[in-house]
Structures are given as structure tokens and as C-alpha cells.
Amino acid sequence: xxxxxxxxxxxxxxxxxxxxxxxxxxxxxxxxxxxxxxxxxxxxxxxxxxxxxxxxxxxxxxxxxxxxxxxxxxxxxxxxxxxxxxxxxxxxxxxxxxxxxxxxxxxxxxxxxxxxxxxxxxxxxxxxxxxxxxxxxxxxxxxxxxxxxxxxxxxxxxxxxxxxxxxxxxxxxxxxxxxxxxxxxxxxxxxxxxxxxxxxxxxxxxxxxxxxxxxxxxxxxxxxxxxxxxxxxxxxxxxxxxxxxxxxxxxxxxxxxxxxxxxxxxxxxxxxxxxxxxxxxxxxxxxxxxxxxxxxxxxxxxxxxxxxxxxxxxxxxxxxxxxxxxxxxxxxxxxxx
Ligand SMILES: N[C@@H](CCC(=O)N[C@@H](CS)C(=O)NCC(=O)O)C(=O)O
Numbered sequence: 005x006x007x008x009x010x011x012x013x014x015x016x017x018x019x020x021x022x023x024x025x026x027x028x029x030x031x032x033x034x035x036x037x038x039x040x041x042x043x044x045x046x047x048x049x050x051x052x053x054x055x056x057x058x059x060x061x062x063x064x065x066x067x068x069x070x071x072x073x074x075x076x077x078x079x080x081x082x083x084x085x086x087x088x089x090x091x092x093x094x095x096x097x098x099x100x101x102x103x104x105x106x107x108x109x110x111x112x113x114x115x116x117x118x119x120x121x122x123x124x125x126x127x128x129x130x131x132x133x134x135x136x137x138x139x140x141x142x143x144x145x146x147x148x149x150x151x152x153x154x155x156x157x158x159x160x161x162x163x164x165x166x167x168x169x170x171x172x173x174x175x176x177x178x179x180x181x182x183x184x185x186x187x188x189x190x191x192x193x194x195x196x197x198x199x200x201x202x203x204x205x206x207x208x209x210x211x212x213x214x215x216x217x218x219x220x221x222x223x224x225x226x227x228x229x230x231x232x233x234x235x236x237x238x239x240x241x242x243x244x245x246x247x248x249x250x251x252x253x254x255x256x257x258x259x260x261x262x263x264x265x266x267x268x269x270x271x272x273x274x275x276x277x278x279x280x281x282x283x284x285x286x287x288x289x290x291x292x293x294x295x296x297x298x299x300x301x302x303x304x305x306x307x308x309x310x311x312x313x314x315x316x317x318x319x320x321x322x323x324x325x326x327x328x329x330x331x332x333x334x335x336x337x338x339x340x341x
Contacts, residue, residue: 113285212242250318
């Protein structure tokens with residue numbers, strides 16, 4: 005028996021509001037391509053376009069006693085397989101705690117890094133905004149993603165996760181070998197993923213939007229307040245976020261322009277780096293990938309889709325096309341959440 009998670013019942017809800025049981029279903033069996041030049045999404049038939057690359061997927065289907073968690077809305081289901089924390093604790097190898105059914109940017113970036121490096125892992129379920137007590141017992145915190153490798157300490161922060169992935173699969177390296185490129189990459193990656201960075205500030209904006217929207221139901225506001233308390237929400241900080249988000253986007257855009265002027269299609273150095281993957285995943289907080297390849301609840305889509313004119317002006321066509329290019333060439337499409 006698998007469970008379908010109803011992640012939000014009304015548009016604009018930030019926190020999950022209900023959970024209910026449901027039977028699993030089969031894979032959709034369709035492939036999609038994104039045109040990197042014009043960001044058009046093309047739905048193809050089975051076997052055409054982007055193939056799912058083997059080896060980087062969750063090994064969950066090989067695990068006894070797993071179950072599928074899938075979000076159900078408009079008749080479609082995401083099909084990733086998750087195991088519970090209690091089960092994951094008893095295992096060896098790489099277990100990755102992820103939030104099912106939403107394209108959380110830290111989560112999708114972590115999955116992207118593991119995919120590019122073809123590192124096998126099992127997916128472990130975190131409950132968005134939930135108490136996550138087994139997870140707290142295991143990792144001393146309740147947020148996703150987390151990497152736990154054998155008996156090593158849980159890696160709960162993006163940079164630790166990247167270094168572990170590099171150790172487990174040194175090639176292809178996603179950290180530039182040239183020192184100046186490396187410093188630049190980590191600086192910009194921290195601007196995207198770090199505390200008070202792009203993802204953090206966009207989250208404050210989303211929390212603010214939900215709490216100040218008179219149409220947000222009180223029950224949903226409670227969950228949002230919990231998230232707000234966890235991530236240092238304050239109205240003044242949220243209101244000051246847009247220029248800072250735009251500043252970071254400006255820095256990314258300038259860097260991409262400079263590297264393209266050198267004839268390189270990646271953000272830093274001469275090859276794909278983790279920075280390209282971080283940007284591709286976090287760009288969802290400006291505009292999520294289209295429904296054809298990223299099937300999310302309409303309420304989440306509305307929340308992720310940024311309406312702030314300062315931010316949208318800074319999210320240049322070049323940056324968004326770069327996101328599409330990285331997804332098309334290297335990442336999972338459609339997203340399997
Ligand atoms: N700890 C991660 C950030 C991960 C993170 O902020 N995850 C959020 C994504 S919104 C999360 O899991 N929120 C849901 C929750 O806390 O229940 C890092 O710094 O690399």
C-alpha cells in the first residue's frame with residue numbers, strides 16, 4: 005500500500021495540509037525535451053527525446069518493503085520510491101533524505117549532482133513541515149536533503165553533500181581544479197544555496213506572501229509560521245529580500261556572460277560544475293519548469309512562480325535558457341519527485 009500526499013489544498017498554501025492513503029500506479033512512460041535556445045517544452049512519445057539515464061536513480065526499487073509516495077492531482081502521479089527513516093537507518097551505502105512531491109531547490113540540486121556522477125542511492129522520505137521525529141533522532145535536524153553514507157556523520161548542508169559526492173565519484177568532478185575558478189564557484193554557489201542567499205531570501209518572500217495574503221486559510225498559516233520560525237522569517241527581512249535576490253541574479257548573469265564570451269557554455273571554468281546544477285535547480289524559485297516535465301500541485305507552482313518585478317527583471321532570458329540547457333543535457337526530465 006502506498007500513500008498519496010495531498011500537499012496543499014488551496015492555492016497559496018505553503019504547508020502540507022492533509023495526508024491520505026492510496027494505491028500506487030505505474031510509470032507514465034513519456035519523455036520530454038527542452039529546447040535550450042527558446043525554452044520551449046516539447047512532449048515526445050515513449051523512447052524519443054531525453055532518455056532517463058541509468059545508474060543515478062534511486063535504488064529504492066531494489067529495497068524490500070519500500071512503498072511509493074506520490075502526489076495526486078489532476079489525475080497524474082509522481083512516481084519516485086521512498087523508504088522510511090526507520091528502514092534507512094538499518095542500511096549501508098548512501099541514503100538521501102528528500103522531500104517528496106515538491107521540486108525543493110536544495111533537494112533537486114542534490115539529486116542532480118548524484119545523477120551526473122551516477123552515484124546510486126536510496127530515497128528516504130522527509131515530511132515537508134512535519135515533525136519528522138525519526139529524522140531528528142537520526143540526523144539531529146528535520147530538513148531535507150540529507151546525505152547519510154554508511155556510518156559517517158549525516159551531511160545536512162549543500163557544500164558537505166557536494167564534497168561527499170566528489171569523494172564517492174571523483175569523476176566527473178563538479179568542483180573546478182583551478183583555484184580561482186574554485187573560489188568563484190563556491191562564492192557564487194553560496195550566494196545561491198547559503199544562508200541569506202537566493203534560495204533563503206526567496207523562501208522568506210514566499211512565507212511573507214502566504215502570511216500577508218488575506219485568502220490564506222488560518223490552518224495553513226500555522227504551518228507557514230512554523231517554517232518561518234525555522235528559517236528566520238521577519239516581515240522586514242522578507243520585504244528587503246527582492247533587491248538582494250536580484251543582486252545575486254545579476255552576479256550570476258554577469259558571470260555567465262563573461263564565460264560565454266570566452267566561448268564556454270558553462271558558468272565557471274571550462275566544464276560543467278556544481279554551480280550550473282545549483283542554478284538550474286534554484287531557478288524554480290523564479291519560474292518552475294513547465295507542468296509537462298515538473299508536475300507539481302498548482303498551489304506550489306503559484307507560490308514558486310515569482311511575481312516580484314525586481315526579481316523577474318533580474319532573471320534574464322540568458323539565465324533561464326541556461327537552466328533549460330542544464331536540465332536538458334544533464335538532469336532528470338521529467339522530474340521524478
Ligand atoms: N540545510 C540545507 C538547506 C535545506 C533546506 O533549507 N531545506 C528546506 C527546503 S524549503 C526544507 O527541507 N524545508 C522543509 C522543512 O523544513 O520541513 C542546506 O543548507 O544545504
